[in-house]
Amino acid sequence: MPEPIRIIAWGNRGRSDDGVALVLAERLAARFAGDPGVEVQQYHQLGPEVADDLGRCRLAVFLDAHVREDWDDVVVEPVRPSAGAAVFAHHFPPPLLLALARSINLRVPPAWLVSIRGRCFEFGDGLSERTAGGLARAEQRVLELVADARRNGRQEGSSHA
Amino acid sequence: MSRIIKIDPVTRVEGHGRVVIHLDEAGQVAGARFHVVEFRGFEKFCERRHFSEMPTLTERICGICPVSHHLASAKAVDAICGVRPTPTARMLRELMHMGQMIQSHALSFFHLSAPDLLLGFDCEPARRNVFGLIAQDPTVARRGIRLRQYGQQVIAAVGGRKIHPDVCVPGGMNRALKAADRDALLAGADEALGTTRFAIDLLLGYFEKHAEFVRTFASFPSNYMGLVSPEGRLEHYDGLLRMIGPNGERLEDFYDPASYLSLIAEAGEDWSYLKFPFYRPQGYPEGSYRVGPLARLNVCDAIGTPQAQRELERFRSICGGKPVEGSLYYHYARLIEILYAIERVGQLLSHPDICGDDLIAESYRVLPEGVGVIEAPRGTLFHHYVVDEGGSIERVNLIVSTGQNNRAMNEAVAQVARQYVKVNGEGIQEGMLNRVEAAIRCYDPCLSCSTHAIGQMPLIVELRDARGALVDRVQRG
Numbered sequence: 001m002p003e004p005i006r007i008i009a010w011g012n013r014g015r016s017d018d019g020v021a022l023v024l025a026e027r028l029a030a031r032f033a034g035d036p037g038v039e040v041q042q043y044h045q046l047g048p049e050v051a052d053d054l055g056r057c058r059l060a061v062f063l064d065a066h067v068r069e070d071w072d073d074v075v076v077e078p079v080r081p082s083a084g085a086a087v088f089a090h091h092f093p094p095p096l097l098l099a100l101a102r103s104i105n106l107r108v109p110p111a112w113l114v115s116i117r118g119r120c121f122e123f124g125d126g127l128s129e130r131t132a133g134g135l136a137r138a139e140q141r142v143l144e145l146v147a148d149a150r151r152n153g154r155q156e157g158s159s160h161a
Numbered sequence: 162m163s164r165i166i167k168i169d170p171v172t173r174v175e176g177h178g179r180v181v182i183h184l185d186e187a188g189q190v191a192g193a194r195f196h197v198v199e200f201r202g203f204e205k206f207c208e209r210r211h212f213s214e215m216p217t218l219t220e221r222i223c224g225i226c227p228v229s230h231h232l233a234s235a236k237a238v239d240a241i242c243g244v245r246p247t248p249t250a251r252m253l254r255e256l257m258h259m260g261q262m263i264q265s266h267a268l269s270f271f272h273l274s275a276p277d278l279l280l281g282f283d284c285e286p287a288r289r290n291v292f293g294l295i296a297q298d299p300t301v302a303r304r305g306i307r308l309r310q311y312g313q314q315v316i317a318a319v320g321g322r323k324i325h326p327d328v329c330v331p332g333g334m335n336r337a338l339k340a341a342d343r344d345a346l347l348a349g350a351d352e353a354l355g356t357t358r359f360a361i362d363l364l365l366g367y368f369e370k371h372a373e374f375v376r377t378f379a380s381f382p383s384n385y386m387g388l389v390s391p392e393g394r395l396e397h398y399d400g401l402l403r404m405i406g407p408n409g410e411r412l413e414d415f416y417d418p419a420s421y422l423s424l425i426a427e428a429g430e431d432w433s434y435l436k437f438p439f440y441r442p443q444g445y446p447e448g449s450y451r452v453g454p455l456a457r458l459n460v461c462d463a464i465g466t467p468q469a470q471r472e473l474e475r476f477r478s479i480c481g482g483k484p485v486e487g488s489l490y491y492h493y494a495r496l497i498e499i500l501y502a503i504e505r506v507g508q509l510l511s512h513p514d515i516c517g518d519d520l521i522a523e524s525y526r527v528l529p530e531g532v533g534v535i536e537a538p539r540g541t542l543f544h545h546y547v548v549d550e551g552g553s554i555e556r557v558n559l560i561v562s563t564g565q566n567n568r569a570m571n572e573a574v575a576q577v578a579r580q581y582v583k584v585n586g587e588g589i590q591e592g593m594l595n596r597v598e599a600a601i602r603c604y605d606p607c608l609s610c611s612t613h614a615i616g617q618m619p620l621i622v623e624l625r626d627a628r629g630a631l632v633d634r635v636q637r638g
Contacts, residue, residue: 043323052310
């Protein structure tokens with residue numbers, strides 16, 4: 001059985017739009033329920049143990065909120081391993097996790113970050129209207145990434161046959 | 162000319178912190194302030210919610226120790242209902258708490274503090290991190306990850322998921338432990354114990370090689386507070402409060418945590434958002450005290466598991482039975498607590514009723530207030546709720562461990578700065594910065610920012626004169 005595709009979301013549902021990735025993750029978990037090829041994981045913060053999961057998947061799709069005013073509301077970008085200056089708190093961002101996986105001799109999967117712009121980070125349970133409006137497009141982009149990975153996987157499988 | 166050194170923010174410390182070191186006209190350190198941006202708004206956010214929602218709401222305060230808030234809140238909610246959980250539910254809560262202790266302490270030691278100790282404080286910053294550690298010895302980080310995973314496995318087995326478990330309800334738990342999960346956890350305990358012993362050997366090897374440095378680094382007398390069992394043993398989930406003085410004298414013993422307001426008051430400083438709790442009878446700042454692993458080992462008489470008890474005896478020998486003062490010993494205490502937590506997991510899992518289904522003690526009462534107190538990984542955590550007749554929250558008071566260690570962190574930074582700051586004509590010294598950060602990291606502060614960090618946090622250090630003019634500036638990251 002091929003290694004799974006991992007969808008890894010993080011954020012805080014108690015801080016309004018900071019929880020947008022977790023809302024998206026729930027939608028995706030419902031969509032992929034019963035599909036052993038896709039695992040959806042939710043975190044408040046990413047810790048070093050996620051590196052271990054990365055070493056056991058064929059594609060990682062990270063989901064997050066972003067706060068860049070000059071970016072599109074939904075941004076899809078590749079993530080590459082980077083230790084940078086390794087300036088971090090208890091939180092391990094995706095490039096650092098990929099670098100950590102590599103440094104402990106785990107396989108580094110191709111990885112993407114899908115982020116939705118957050119506008120309100122006050123205490124609160126719900127999403128702002130505009131941030132919630134980005135969910136459908138972000139979900140579609142994740143589905144495309146998953147479909148691409150599966151198509152490529154099949155092609156690789158048939159070329160090896 | 163008096164000058165100021167700012168370290169803004171501190172790396173590998175949760176939330177947003179800034180260090181300002183004040184120099185006098187002779188260039189000597191006059192004092193230090195660890196500035197914290199704390200969001201007290203969470204207490205306001207909880208008002209008018211029903212009290213039964215609190216265990217789920219409050220675990221969102223923190224990405225590092227949500228289980229601790231969930232449990233402290235559950236205990237406060239039990240108190241409002243005037244009910245004690247069933248024995249099985251109580252054991253499951255403690256089991257989950259031990260998982261939290263293991264995973265939180267493992268992250269603190271293996272990934273945040275070990276680089277300081279094993280690579281050296283004068284190692285270049287680009288290498289003095291977990292990657293430098295892996296380059297030197299890949300097994301340390303790998304074993305640290307597996308130990309943290311074991312703690313998370315415990316949390317997931319009890320709580321159904323690794324983050325934000327939603328299992329504590331008034332009077333108990335809403336989910337039983339599966340026998341298969343119990344067996345899997347028991348099977349993993351030996352490796353977790355082995356990793357912890359390995360870490361203790363590493364740390365004590367460092368302590369032996371740098372004995373004088375370890376003894377004097379950020380070392381100062383203080384009061385200490387923590388929960389103890391009715392027998393005076395180390396206790397994290399239940400128990401009574403004990404406060405001791407700098408020489409180990411008992412200031413308060415077996416104090417009912419529900420009466421904490423008679424024991425503790427909070428002072429404010431105009432330069433800090435974070436409160437400064439203090440022992441009320443001594444006033445502020447004389448009554449400042451420390452909490453967390455070091456304090457817990459200083460206040461308890463014994464530990465109820467064999468390996469941790471043996472290690473406690475070694476710990477006690479450091480100061481001939483007197484309280485251990487050096488901040489670097491927080492790391493040793495943290496590892497002893499991991500040892501205890503793993504052994505305690507084994508004890509709890511071996512209880513014949515651990516997989517039982519008698520999980521909830523029912524109650525239909527709503528008392529006007531409830532207090533829940535536990536020992537979170539970083540120290541004593543208080544949740545206090547006042548409700549109306551319908552159970553709506555009217556007032557919330559949370560006292561977190563980082564606040565209680567606030568004064569101690571300031572003292573630790575000031576002491577390290579006094580020892581290492583040499584700014585006259587030399588600008589800011591890298592080695593001094595490393596040591597200041599390391600002093601703060603001993604306390605593993607979590608500043609409850611509640612929102613995950615977006616982007617990379619740089620380290621900026623500024624040296625300013627009395628008029629605010631920039632004298633020197635260093636940026637890292």
